[in-house]
């Protein structure tokens with residue numbers, strides 16, 4: 213008797229495990245934004261899984277066009293996302309869902325912790341609040357990033373990153 217219930221228990225546990233993993237897959241596979249090679253021929257989809265793999269960084273940032281003096285932002289480093297894509301280049305062009313686009317020099321993200329913020333003040337960004345990702349500079353610790361040039365590079369609603 214105990215061995216049967218033990219086997220049943222194991223079988224139920226196994227089924228729940230399989231269902232759990234299967235249920236998680238679509239969420240992990242969902243593409244937030246895409247990294248492209250300079251010629252546009254190769255694409256690397258940045259999913260939740262990719263972000264889990266490269267990890268995230270958090271700091272305070274003054275975000276342009278907002279009401280708060282600063283936000284606590286969190287997201288993967290831009291240089292880690294570029295490295296994960298495998299595409300080589302010395303700058304990126306970031307294109308947003310609203311059609312805005314801006315070049316970001318490699319020096320910015322190689323020498324500094326520039327992130328693709330997917331979270332502000334602990335809350336995930338949706339496209340409605342300028343997600344899925346927002347280029348953020350560590351502009352509280354380094355106020356030189358509060359200038360107009362860097363505000364223009366603080367692209368929200370990131371859709372594509374072209375490595376050039």
Ligand SMILES: Nc1nc2c(c(=O)[nH]1)N[C@H]1C(S)=C(S)[C@@H](COP(=O)(O)O)O[C@H]1N2
Nearest residue numbers: 276277308310312363364365366367368369
């Ligand atoms: N997706 C997206 N990001 C963007 C913009 C935009 O229009 N769309 N404007 C940029 C510019 S030019 C600046 S100066 C800052 C702040 O925009 P603001 O003019 O609304 O303050 O956001 C930058 N990020």
Ligand SMILES: [Mo]
Nearest residue numbers: 360363364365
């Ligand atoms: Mo601007």
